[in-house]
Amino acid sequence: MRQLLSLMGAVLLLSACQSMSSRVGTSPPPEGQPLVLGAKHGLRSAILEEERGFRVYLPTDYGTSSERYPVLYLLDGDEHFHHSTGIVQFLAGNSHIPPMIVVGVSNTNRGRDLTPPARDDLQMAEGVFRRPGNTGPRSYAQTFPTAGGADRFLRFLTEELAPHIEARYRTQPYRVLVGHSFGGLFALHVLMNHPQSFHAYIAISPSLWWNDGELVAGAVKSLERLPEQERFLYMSMGSEGEHMLGPIQRFAAELERARPARLAWRYSFLENDHHGSTPHRTLYDGLEALFEDLRLSQSLAREGEAEQVEARHARLTKRLGYAFPPSEELVNIMGYSLLRSGKVEAAVSAFRRNVERHGDSPNVHDSLGEALEAAGQLEAALASYQRALELGVKADKVHPAYQQNLERVLSKLATARDNAP
Template identity: 75%
Template sequence: MRRLLSLLGAVLLLASCQSLSSRVGSTPPPEGQPIFLGEKHSLRSAILEEERGFQLYLPPGYAESSERYPVLYLLDGDAHFHHATGVVQFLAGNSHIPPMIVVGVPNTKRTRDLTPPPHGDTVMPGDTSARSIAQSLPTAGGADRFLRFLEEELAPHIEAHYRTRPYRVLVGHSFGGLFAIHALMNRPQSFNAYIAISPSLWWNNGELVAGAVKSLERLPEQERFLYMSMGEEGEEMLKPIQRLAATLEEARPARLVWRYAFLPNDHHASTPHRTLYDGLEAAFEDLRLAQWEARTGELAQVETRYAQLSKRLGFELQPPEELINVMGYSLLQRGKVEAALTAFRRNVERHGDSANVHDSLGEALEAAGQLEEALESYRRALALGIQANKVHPAYQQHVERVMSKLSVQASGDGAP
């Protein structure tokens, strides 16, 4: 009787599903519909005494979920927002980094905001007039005020209005890279990870490089991450960053993980895209390693990897649904059905509102010969698909296949 009721319920569900599935995806999107990249907002800064705009990118699915996300603060947002959000979405979609919110910070007075106070007789690279920085760039020197704006006004505004994790990434190029190093050396608690692209470390005769070891003694208990890059940009740009890399290699500051990449095929304007991609991958390297383990190992290895990363980042990060699904199917293909069931069941525990996880568990149960349990999982996938108005054809096919198997079994059980 239990089996008969189960089959009858599946038949009724299939009937409703077939009516719905004929409509799902049948309406093409309107011609000329815009592709959404982000939003523009602004807030009044009391520190800078001006209105400051910012650009906002939210990860796919933000509106439908309750998840919280790390935040990437992107200097020169007006120049880099488009390609940077593409990199973030691509890497997150492939589980190389967690999904992130991106806040682009356009400039009002770039030189003022991104440079430390000038002093001494430092001259601009290539300037043959012998004028000092202070003479060449009279508005320079407002980096500390701008850092206060980011730390005390913009970041709290984002964290009050959006679902964020306690993890901030700062990305800057050229003077923005100089600013990122300046922030790390002077207020390392402001951000958790710093990506300094072609930083202008010649500023003030390399003062930040000379004082690096002493500055980094102030690092907070939670680990900080630094990724630096430089293209083929001439000795005045290259030598300071090489000295900084050599200093860090020798000093090995506690609680700082750092990388330096020389990009011989890039020039000053082309380094940002490649560096952002590589820098974010390096900051979350454990996620990429977990992907390999998901294809070759078992659930415990991946969960251990995520636990280690969570401890390092300072917030809990769970293996995503897609990664555990990949692992489950890899285990199935290798004949490890029980291990696959464990992985798929963990996915159901964590992502029970996803039709896909129930469908995948159904496949493992079917492979294990547990047909009634498989049918129940497939029916749940189908019901969730109907509820979300997203019925994958496979959901129906799987229900029909298992119903057929159970029908054959029932006929056999009743034979004389």
């Protein structure tokens, strides 16, 4: 009887747990404020003769500024949109890259859209796509019967999607293309055959084994056709086997030997990553490398190296093809560093440049006022503090320091007048 009661108790306990689990599982989640990562859109493509989906991420300050932004076009957009936009937001928030718009392009048939034409006269070796025991040799064309739509898909990107984005959002004339695996193959195909389409290319674990390494063999010859404006390439590969690693190593060796003009490039071997894990790390490192001058200018600004900061941004302007001066925040960092080092005139000069570039900001006038005050130019400092307060009231962004600085310099001027002979 005791065993029967114990058994009945266990059954009742299990039933209660299942009932509780069921109630917990079906209860609605607690309400909260949604976090918006981006928005889904669609576009009817006349070139591809189908509806194509895409996602758009906008920089955090897009709605409150009048700035224009470079655009990152992300292949396999549904799979990589979340982590990629997080990387862009994080790096931009730390001033390692400029804020960017991200367009994640959804797939319908990636084997068709991301590959150059498959050769029928080349037999595939046994490996990833041809298993031992298959009867008879198979060519690339037989193995991938729908392949070969890369140029058509590129026309969709450059003739339909990019104009659509550029007509609806504030963009800079700078496009970055990011692709993984077949997407990396596509990125390199575009760079070598249609390099004017994008300005920077990030090829992650590219499938360069395609057509027995055809792109590798013709790389240097193709890159002789690069446009005048410098192109940028960042490539990566994880520990993914010889069929993946061999071709990209040969490709990097060809680039190192030929050193094609107007191409800045880097290759990174990610020993601790596999094919599925390379995208996150590569995008982070690739964007940092693309905008390395911006990252390095941060430390130069903290050291008060005004000329070097300006030189880094001049290089960025040349690479990007549009004006990319030091930001208001960066110049402020540099100006205060100069001020703390006793280089007052240099600080005044730096803050004046900030006023010229960002004259609507109350902060730049307040900072200039501090430098002018330190230089003993009290009347000029007063004018700057008054302008900071005026703009702050107008924009409803009055910092307590604006009023405090104004009152302090007024007190100094009154004391100077009282002590005048």
